[in-house]
Amino acid sequence: MSKFFRQPFSGNNGGRYAVAGGADLLSGQALQVTAHKVVCRTGDFVSQGYSLAPRAVPRRFASPVCSVLPARACLPIRILERRMNITTFAKRLCLLVPLIITPTVWAAEQMTPAAPQLAAKAYVLMDATSGNVLVENNGDQRLAPASLTKLMTAYIATLEIRRGQIGENDPVTISENAWRTGGSRMFIKVGSQVTVSDLLHGIIIQSGNDASVAISEHIAGSEDAFADMMNKTAADLGMTNSHFMNPTGLPNPEHYSSAHDMAILARAIIHEDPAHYAIYSQKEFFWNGIKQPNRNLLLWRDKTVDGLKTGHTDEAGYCMVSSAVRDGMRLIAVVFGTNSEQARAAETQKLLTYGFRFFETQNFYQKGTELAQATVWKGTERQVKAGLAEDLSMTMPKGDMKKLSASMTMNPQLVAPIAKGDVIGKVEVKKDDQVIHTANLIALDGVEEGGIFRRVWDSIRLFFYGLFN
Known part of the structure; x- marks a missing residue:
């Protein structure tokens, strides 16, 4: 099973409870993580066919990973690393797949015929x-x-x-x-x-x-x-x-x-x-x-x-x-x-x-758009903004966008100094469990090395982090 991120979740539930998998940041509707998948409820429709219900869980297990799309659909996101804030990333990455659906019915899939055979070398x-x-x-x-x-x-x-x-x-x-x-x-x-x-x-x-x-x-x-x-x-x-x-x-x-x-x-x-x-x-x-x-x-x-x-x-x-x-x-x-x-x-x-x-x-995102904030050790700042090194877009047969899922991996031990433009993670887009596109996540800002107290304290924390992770 993928690990949850151990960071507080402040969604639209007023802080009353934490929800496994996060919540709809627009309506507060709950999302649930099951078998590495994030499922999204839209009216009476549950994508991926998983059951879905708001469920209060201990806050230490809270993991915001998804938000509701304008097109009423959600891209499944697999969680691969811990100790980073991915709320912003998940909120935006869900826009990867604008599925054309009604609350209860999928649009009919379009058939893609074989490409024409040309009279050319x-x-x-x-x-x-x-x-x-x-x-x-x-x-x-x-x-x-x-x-x-x-x-x-x-x-x-x-x-x-x-x-x-x-x-x-x-x-x-x-x-x-x-x-x-x-x-x-x-x-x-x-x-x-x-x-x-x-x-x-x-x-x-x-x-x-x-x-x-x-x-x-x-x-x-x-x-x-x-x-x-x-x-x-x-x-x-x-x-x-x-x-x-x-x-x-x-x-x-x-x-x-x-x-x-x-x-x-x-x-x-x-x-x-x-x-x-x-x-x-x-x-x-x-x-x-x-x-x-x-x-x-x-x-x-x-x-x-x-x-x-x-x-x-x-x-x-x-x-x-x-x-x-x-x-x-x-x-x-x-x-x-x-x-x-x-x-x-x-x-x-x-x-x-x-x-x-x-x-x-x-077209999903332009390079330089903030998608996440990753934890930084031994730095003057505790977090660094992460975004794409290049524009992210996909071209596929019509109707295939709904078959995509995405995963984000970040270095869980980012140690300052970090220069603007350093690669600190990656996004993988998959279709039918096959990786079809990989994009680098880079630091959008630089983080300088912190003072002696911060460096010593974070060294101790990193030691124990390594023991239990």
Whole structure:
């Protein structure tokens, strides 16, 4: 059996009694812990099927672990550690599962059909918020990415802008090497000066190989040096099946990526730099007397699509990375190796349609939100606020949110000094007893070491704590 926390509970019962498992902080209605589960009564309905009744117990066993949800449901929470205050955490974590139920009847579960089989070498559908992969086929296979490579080229350029290493209006002198580059072009002239901003538009919208070489030379001095930057950046992002030899995507046996890696890159582009991401939605760009359209056909066909990039070589086939947002849910679809421009758009659309139809995203908490207060030993403060190191969200088949449960584990012997940002615990979200997501809990504030009396006294307390726990 899990251990109760031995801390007083001040719920909405006026302090008259303590309730095993805690109470509804809004109404004072009792909750009960049974076999590691917290059950919640809503009218005549008892979630998980456990019996439920207010029950007075000795205060030393009180353990507030749950509060009632606006949607009249409660996420089962397992208690894993003791000697910490988790009232705030439990009150908010119960919001993880907004089950759609009446007081007495569960909503009918929605059937989720198998994902569509695409006419492509590889494909991935990713939830942009959480990074969860919803659908994949050969997602980690190393393939020629063609001009999808330019997503990395543009990403590094915007990263250098944000770091202050280059400026949007910096003039870039076009070398003969850049001018002579074959394939799709922006049609920049040798010896002319083009701003970084215009080159970015030429890379993203017109898929200009000449623009890609020009900006790589401006940033790193040469294509080879820029390729080193590309590979380091890929490693930093966790793109484990990518290796770049040039900024254009022109064929090279050692130049490859994967559908999953491209989804990771697209997610970074979307989240890290919304201002520059807007360029990916532009349908055309005019330069040197030539107006060229964006090759992403979905920008014309689906108003919810707002990026990202296409690619094509004989080896790679027709590839596409696209993103769309509907009702606050953003998906990223990556398709490698289709047989035509029309096919890559159609196959990508199938993935997006499937994802929006049968999945949902629940955003739970933003990083830095206080979820708990943990006990601190030998410090100037007795407690430290705990919150998430990263935003917590989940994307699952519609109707599956009610199958989630959560557990929180914290270090029961947190000894000062504690620095802001130190990892002090974790939250595990489970579905059918399988861990599907883990998030770190960090200290939201620092706690300095206490005085000599506090340190000696807490050392004695910790000694006896260790004997009995």
